[in-house]
Amino acid sequence: MLTRTVQSAFADLCIMDSEGDGPAVLMIHGNSFCKEVFRRQFESPLGERFRLIAMDLPGHGASGNAAEPAAAYTMNGYADAAARVLAALGVTRAVVLGWSLGGHVALNMISRFPGMLGVMISGTPPIPAGIEGFGLGFRPTELMGLTGARVWSEADAETFARAAAAPFEPFMLQAALRTDGAAREAMVADALAGGAEDQRRIAETSVVPLAVVNGAEDGFINGDYFATVAYANLWDGRVHSLDGVGHAPFWEAPERFNPLFERFVAETAG
Numbered sequence: 372m373l374t375r376t377v378q379s380a381f382a383d384l385c386i387m388d389s390e391g392d393g394p395a396v397l398m399i400h401g402n403s404f405c406k407e408v409f410r411r412q413f414e415s416p417l418g419e420r421f422r423l424i425a426m427d428l429p430g431h432g433a434s435g436n437a438a439e440p441a442a443a444y445t446m447n448g449y450a451d452a453a454a455r456v457l458a459a460l461g462v463t464r465a466v467v468l469g470w471s472l473g474g475h476v477a478l479n480m481i482s483r484f485p486g487m488l489g490v491m492i493s494g495t496p497p498i499p500a501g502i503e504g505f506g507l508g509f510r511p512t513e514l515m516g517l518t519g520a521r522v523w524s525e526a527d528a529e530t531f532a533r534a535a536a537a538p539f540e541p542f543m544l545q546a547a548l549r550t551d552g553a554a555r556e557a558m559v560a561d562a563l564a565g566g567a568e569d570q571r572r573i574a575e576t577s578v579v580p581l582a583v584v585n586g587a588e589d590g591f592i593n594g595d596y597f598a599t600v601a602y603a604n605l606w607d608g609r610v611h612s613l614d615g616v617g618h619a620p621f622w623e624a625p626e627r628f629n630p631l632f633e634r635f636v637a638e639t640a641g
Contacts, residue, residue, distance in 0.1 A: 372413060374433075377426075377459040379452050381443035385433035386456055387425045389418035394488070394640030395465040398425040399453060399473030401494070401535060401619075402518060402555060403528070405432030405546040408470070408536060411625040412632070421636055424465075426456050428476070430551035437551070444557035446567035450479035457484060464488055466636050470619060471495055471535070471591070472558070478570045481577050489606070489639030491582040491632065494589055494618045496596050497574035501565040508596050515591070519559025521552035534590060536619040575601050582606035582635045584628060586616035606635055 373388045387406050398409045406425035413423055427434035429443045429452055437443030443452070453476055457465055464486035469477030474495025481487050496508025509515055517523065517531050528547035533539045561567065574581060581604055583597060597610045613620050613627055621628045 372418070377456050379429070379455040381437045381439060381448060381452055382429040382435035384429065384435075384452060384456055385427045386460075387413065387423075388460070389413050389421070389423040391417075391419050391422045393421040394636055395422045395424060395457075395460075395462045396636055397453060397457060397462075397465050397467045398423060399449075399467065399469045399476050400425070400428065400431070401471030401473055402558070403431070403531060403547045403550040404470075404535065404543065405549075407432070407542055407546070408619065408622055409468075411622060412629060415625065415629055417629060417633055420633070424456070424460065424462070426453060428452065428473075428554075430554035432546060432549065437554070440551070440553045440557050441561075444551075444554040445561040446475050446479045446558070449476040449558075450483050453477075453480055454483045457486075462486070464640070466491070466640050468621075468632065469493070469495060470621065475562075475567065475570060478573050479568050481573060481579055482568070487579050489580040489582065489635060491584060491606075491635055493584050493620055494586070494592055496592050497570040497600055498596075499571045500562075500567055500569045502563045504571070505563065508593055509591060510593055512590065519555050521556040523547065523552065534618070536622050537617055538623070571600060574603070576603050578604055580604050580606050580635075580639045582611070582631070584611040584613070584620055584631055586618055586620045586623065587612045587614050588616060589618045591618050606638075
């Protein structure tokens with residue numbers, strides 16, 4: 372496995388590359404997390420079968436903070452950064468797996484990366500742009516209040532990390548504390564103002580295969596919302612909901628998630 376840095380217009384971006392021989396898969400983490408949350412895929416046989424590439428978004432993990440926060444810390448800015456990673460690696464065709472915030476970034480990449488073979492989202496409701504979408508796709512909890520807060524105490528960081536991914540490991544707290552608070556603040560402000568693309572429209576019109584794999588016990592999202600979307604090309608013809616699993620199925624239940632992930636990549640990337 373190789374770790375390296377890719378330069379972008381917004382910040383230096385740190386990536387992790389399994390260097391597998393098969394199709395390329397870009398993996399994008401959630402708000403205030405880091406690329407290491409995909410460790411259970413890298414350490415599985417998937418890391419050899421596919422070329423898994425996990426990135427730290429600007430302002431997260433080992434990537435640098437953005438020189439222009441208002442431009443970089445948005446769904447569109449993150450999508451541009453992700454496309455830049457693939458370009459720098461010479462990857463012209465790829466599947467993208469996005470978790471939570473990363474899923475929103477993946478959906479926004481469809482219009483920016485011509486070689487998109489398929490998108491898998493987890494914990495990511497494809498919502499209309501603006502404040503209305505948040506009300507439809509997410510639960511109005513205290514956790515959602517933390518999502519866009521610039522300043523976190525250590526207790527806030529641990530509360531959020533434990534709720535987002537179980538079982539909890541110390542690297543999750545370190546990632547939450549390291550995240551540039553301006554990234555949370557700018558991202559949510561831009562999304563509420565309608566700066567992101569209309570992701571419901573993307574899901575309902577894009578011919579790119581879209582897989583949806585959620586945890587049935589996800590405390591962040593409104594699980595019922597997903598059934599209201601008229602997907603244009605929903606993989607398997609259904610939303611996968613894993614019983615007894617929370618916001619991060621790939622971390623919490625890799626023995627159930629990984630076979631779905633492997634089959635999706637194999638079917639979409641050939």
